[in-house]
Amino acid sequence: MNSLFCRIYQGAMKVGMYMLPWHTPEVIEDRADSDRLLEDIKRREVERLLVVMGPNMMKRGLPVPMLEKLRANGIECEVFDRLTSDPTDAQVEEGVRLYNEKNAQGIILFGGGSPMDCGKAIAARIARPDRTIAELQGVLKVRSRRKVPVMWAIPTTSGTGSEATMAAVITDHETHRKKSINDMAIIPHVCVLDAGLTAGLPPDITAYTGMDALCHAVEAYTNNAYNTALEKKMAKDAVKLIYENLEGAYENGSDMEKRQNMQRAAFYAGRAFTRGCVGYVHAIGHAVGGLYGVPHGKAMAILLPHVLKAFGSSAEAKLAELADHCGLSAEYGVDHDDRTGGCACPAYGAMKGKTTNNGKARLFIEWIENTKRSMDIPDRFDCIKEEDVETIAKWADAEANPLYPVPKIFDRKQLEDLVRSVM
Template identity: 35%
Template sequence: MPSFTFHPGPRLLAGAGEASSLADKLPDGPCLFVTDQEVVRLGLTDACCVALEAAGRTVVLFDDVEADPSRATLMAAVYAGEAAGVQSVIGFGGGSPMDVAKLAAYLLGSGDDLDTVWGVDIANGKRLPLALVPTTAGTGSEASPISVITCEGGVKMAVNARPLTADWAVLDATLTLGLPRHVTAATGIDAIVHAVEAFTSARLKNPVSDALAREALRLLSANLLTACNQPDNLEARSAMLLGAHFAGLAFANAPVAGVHALAYPLGGIHHLAHGVSNALMLRHVLAHNVEAARDLYAELAEIIAPECAGQGSQAQAAVLIERLDQLVSDSGIAPRLRDHGIGEQDIPALASEAMKQGRLLVNNPCPIEEADARRLYEAAW
């Protein structure tokens, strides 16, 4: 067996209503509750907040998190927590509230300056106790030690360090019932990309992350369209939530790569949903990687298309790319950059911005230079 390191994620609570039990898992004192206004409007936070207050915790609600949260939003959450003297943090919602909660808990606990901790394994201080509750099945943010924040000029900056791993994560599929199709599709494709990129990562992939990535892809590919077409199907929603969590654990150890690197400028500059951005670039980056990652793509192809077993690796890799592209289309995501208001004249700027994602590009199975990025955006346009 080759030497490897695997970092487990948070302790896991799974089941309906488990978020209400967090009051027993967090210390006494005020709790910073990070979410967004839509999650609050839908009433998804009610039971958890009531349970916290019944246990004597003051809930400091911060619900101003937007998609692709900004540095200003992150710091506003930190200031709210400082002013209230919070002793713990809960992130409740999609990837954006969870990313803000993770980094706010770290900054509040460590006292570090944000600009000193960007990057991989630089943040090494102590954070406040932290729990994360996903309400979408996609980002896997509850499983990972990564927080991505949008800074000036739309540049995505990240802190990736083990102290950001939560103490607790709650998987309650009832919180995802009835999600709109476009949200289900985008977050589901995001999770699939996590699984595929973790399995093919050029750095740090290992037998444990591989096993998680394979099972994640099996669960997600088998249930995505059911969840889209039957939004109240609890079995499909549960499978999606578990698959997204497994994918999050996988990429927390074997980091994502070129699809994400080229997706980030689409979100940062053009404000596309992260999962949509990944969907738009998925086929084209996989095709770019196909020779370098052919055997790994062939292995994944047998998970989503068992009938291709026995074919040659080149044919199997082609099947994987076609099936994933079909999932994107069948989920309802418009597949071209032009469908989302991005002009051909925007491509040079996108390619230039993608080159700033060196922490992701280094994980890709083969190099992506700026000329490659421009060609891939052109293919996606």
């Protein structure tokens, strides 16, 4: 697919994006069992809830204080946890049946990506009882937000950003094919960001999910076209929060301040990419994950610096802005412009060559590489087989082009070279 066609397509999409009903969920930064969630539910005059969560959640006890609090205050909560890690259309239908049977008025989405996807799909089916999941998959097939049940999203990891996105990926239980429902109508109404729910995550999950959030933010920020000032600010702020907090949360999982900042970062990044889109890191990562079962966040972390390097000068200005925003440039003393011939300051030696956009972009990529290393994330995949390279490139091309407004458009051959560079 040639670049000119992609850019024309993206230009038309950009115009269309302004006509769509984007919104940002209201945020409650507090414990899930605090008065604030209860008050919000009461304010919306909701008395019966479907609570969608993964099958191990109740065993782990994470939602128990919230459920006890709500039930003690007269809110009926029906737990629906018969989900797999890739929720199916059949599971969604079971949730819809339960929602109707209990005469529920709203949905709590509690957990990681799977309950978020399933809960959003249940909400879509409640709003559109005339359509099957297959008929709702695609773009803007739900449409009527008016009839969508109120959704409170409560993430228990800091990564997917699903609490702020318009997508719900559902697998067909017969064909096993995954497809996404994409509609602003299913962006949750409220997010509860509670760091306490992420306190028990093991370090590797903290690392992978945090790097996933970083990819959302960096890809949304380096993309052209669809973002407004709001998404740009959210993406930048997410990157800064991750820069300041991810390694600390990895090293000390009980640092609640860092955990809370990571919750906020994942939310900002999710909201930024749901309009701004992701890019080739995700497109290639989805293909590698689909073929070899590599965890999503791990694939993202491996790919991110390689893809940013492959963009070369086309992403430098944006990466330099991110380096500045994080304070990376200041740490290295960027006030010393090496284009003017340098200065006598001792910091100049270390900074030489890193004060231009090119230099700042390199600093930013070096930070990602160092962060990966410190969290024991490998630099390359050990699973990719040469005979699969063509397929990975083909799938990545099909996902990314022409929709993702990446800084530089790669053709199939360039994508194959990129895949080989991470083997």
